[in-house]
Amino acid sequence: MENRVVPMKQAEHPFHFYARQSIQESTGWRAVTLPQFLKYLRIVPGSVIYHHTHHYLQQHQFLSPEPPNDFSYWAFQSLGARRLGERLASISTIEFDTIRSLREEIVRVVEEHLRAHPLVRLRIVPVEEAFYFVKAVTVVFPTPYTARSLKEFSERLESVTIDSLYFHIFEARLRLERGENDFSRWFETGLGEPELARAVRALDPYTHTMEELRGTILRLVRRRLEGGGDA
Amino acid sequence: MPEAAPLLEDYGVVVGSQMIDELKFLADRLGGRRVQHINSTAQGGGVAEILNRLIPLFNQLGLDTRWEVLEGNAPFFEMTKKVHNALHGEPERFSRKDFRVYLECNAENLKRLTLDGDAVFIHDPQPAAFVESRRKWGGRWVWRCHVDVSAPQMNAWRFLERFINRFDAAIFSAPQFAQRLSIRQFLIAPSIDPLSEKNRELTTEEVDRAMDQLQIPRDKPIVTQVSRFDRLKDPVGVIEAFRIVKKSVDARLVLAGGGASDDPEGAEVLAQVRQRAGNDPDILILELPPGSNLQINAIQRASAVVVQKSLREGFALTVTEALWKGKPVVASAVGGIPLQIAHKYGGMLCHSVEGAAHRIKQLLNSPGFAERLGKNGREHVRQNFLLTRHLKEYLLLMLALESGQDVTFL
Missing domain, CATH: 3.40.50.2000 (Glycogen Phosphorylase B;)
Structure with missing residues (x-):
């Protein structure tokens, strides 16, 4: 159903744009075989799972959204387990609300592969191709940008860094377990824009580069500002 | 003659002004902490080069930052060169005298240095034994390792390890360079300065x-x-x-x-x-x-x-x-x-x-x-791999060490 009323509403609580920066911390654990890899996958802190499923998004932000996660890359390129690599790559991170559930799925895929292909456990990669488990240590901080209306939001979203976008879309939803991205939540509860909230929620941010993601969200917001509904 | 240090804002042309704003914000949260870097040479080699460029930027960000250089004699540097080679896995032999020379030189330097920074970064093995004095000074001590110590000759590593484990944290350039330690290990790649004489655009x-x-x-x-x-x-x-x-x-x-x-x-x-x-x-x-x-x-x-x-x-x-x-x-x-x-x-x-x-x-x-x-x-x-990213990660490390959390809200 289209909602042709141009949204002018001022939110009681403005949206505060935050940003985040991370450094990497080594856990000291490394794997040269698939059973070792599985052992550590089960016990590493959630920040490790988060790092290896997300850091490509920032480090290679100028590439098309091809590299899915470090786990799949290692299984495919270093271990030579192409089927496993492909299965790990196809795990849709957006479908998981917690790192715990994401980890369970990764572990399940590896376990299944080991059961189906028992000989793969004998493969040993050279030490220089070992998988090193690293975690993200993150600092979150407020930016000077706030928005009370959809128009202001659109203007601010154009100028915030991709670190800010990254925080509200990825970090808030999965790592901080807010259940959904911050933008959708504010559109719905702060501005009373449920359709726009739904449209942004429905995006799979893992299949965009960061700049593409910014552009897509901006397009949805602008369409709504022009009086279009069902954004 | 040393090059004049560029202003922090000058880097905006290369990395964007938002990066500069973020650096200022992070430094602001560190509220004038005193920082010290200590290494073993003021000239030559990558470490001295990075410090030459980083330290003025730390200071421009309002962090009172000093750079101290360990003073050593020829036997000391011969010994630490052997340590360097041995950490890279080269066969080297060490005598008791070698270790004594190392310890004595570190002890001599400690007599003249004031290491009272809130964050003290010790670069590479040469001044690692300075950590013996940390109780006297307080502050957080971090060992910044610029070499690959993943496959060292064990006699050299065991000697160093007892010092390294007394730091609050270590920094390696990549996980594959690291060793198993009892302290936290952060990963920070080094960097180059795009505005230095060595890297600026030339006609x-x-x-x-x-x-x-x-x-x-x-x-x-x-x-x-x-x-x-x-x-x-x-x-x-x-x-x-x-x-x-x-x-x-x-x-x-x-x-x-x-x-x-x-x-x-x-x-x-x-x-x-x-x-x-x-x-x-x-x-x-x-x-x-x-x-x-x-x-x-x-x-x-x-x-x-x-x-x-x-x-x-x-x-x-x-x-x-x-x-x-x-x-x-x-x-x-x-x-x-x-x-x-x-x-x-x-x-x-x-x-x-x-x-x-x-x-x-x-x-x-x-x-x-x-x-x-x-x-x-x-x-x-x-x-x-540019200097501004390097600087930012030092600031983040200081904030992360102070908070002790995986996610810190400022």
Whole structure:
């Protein structure tokens, strides 16, 4: 159903744009075989799972959204387990609300592969191709940008860094377990824009580069500002 | 004469003004903390070079930052050179006297230094034993390791380890360089300064003038390795590779390097290199004095291919420099080089003299491909290996150490 009323509403609580920066911390654990890899996958802190499923998004932000996660890359390129690599790559991170559930799925895929292909456990990669488990240590901080209306939001979203976008879309939803991205939540509860909230929620941010993601969200917001509904 | 330090804002042209704003914000949250960096040489080598550029920026951000240099005599630096080689896995023998020389020199330096920073960064093994005095000073102490210690000779590592484990944290350039320690280990890649004399953009006239002064003819494509004359940089291997290249492609080799004041082996290696080069007019060996940054910049920019055929490496900032200048690079797949070069995408990796020769020939014969590699390599450096990112990670580390959490809200 289209909602042709141009949204002018001022939110009681403005949206505060935050940003985040991370450094990497080594856990000291490394794997040269698939059973070792599985052992550590089960016990590493959630920040490790988060790092290896997300850091490509920032480090290679100028590439098309091809590299899915470090786990799949290692299984495919270093271990030579192409089927496993492909299965790990196809795990849709957006479908998981917690790192715990994401980890369970990764572990399940590896376990299944080991059961189906028992000989793969004998493969040993050279030490220089070992998988090193690293975690993200993150600092979150407020930016000077706030928005009370959809128009202001659109203007601010154009100028915030991709670190800010990254925080509200990825970090808030999965790592901080807010259940959904911050933008959708504010559109719905702060501005009373449920359709726009739904449209942004429905995006799979893992299949965009960061700049593409910014552009897509901006397009949805602008369409709504022009009086279009069902954004 | 030391270069004037650029203003923090000057970096906005290269990395964007938002990055500068973020640096200021993070530094602001550290509220004027006092920071100290300690290493063993003020000139020569990558560590001194980074500190020369980083420290003024720390201060511009309002963090009172000092740089102290350990003073050592010849026996001390001979001992620490052996430690350096042994950490890279080279066979070295240590006597009790060696260890005594090391400890005595550290103790002597501690008598004159005031290490009262809120954050004290000790670089590399030479001043590691300073940590013995940390209780006296307080502050958070971090060991910044610039070398690959993943496969060390154990006698050297065991000696050092007892000091390292007394720090609050260690920093390595990559996880594969690290050792198992009882303290937290952060990963921070080193960086280059895009505004320094060594890396800033040069006009064609500036390049020509420098090449004329250095008497490097430009009549043939130039293949260059810029490195200290150090066995681990394998300058002799570069000459061997170049001789293979010369069988089918006419080119000129430039081996340019200087010594560092903490490297007593340099003269010996240089003599060996000269002997191997013989009277070949197409091999130029340049011993550059410290501070020849403009000259190095010009040589790299005038080169058709830049080589780094090291046997072992730390991070290999000479590779970063060449990539930043958009040059096609052929480099050994050791140390931090594979982190900088995706093979056939942002440069060429090699594993042998023959492999290096093959890749150099390919690049000399395919200038279009070489140019594409150079462009990709430059972009990768812009994203990941510039000084501002390095500075930011030091600030984040200080904040993370203070909070002790995986996620810190400021």
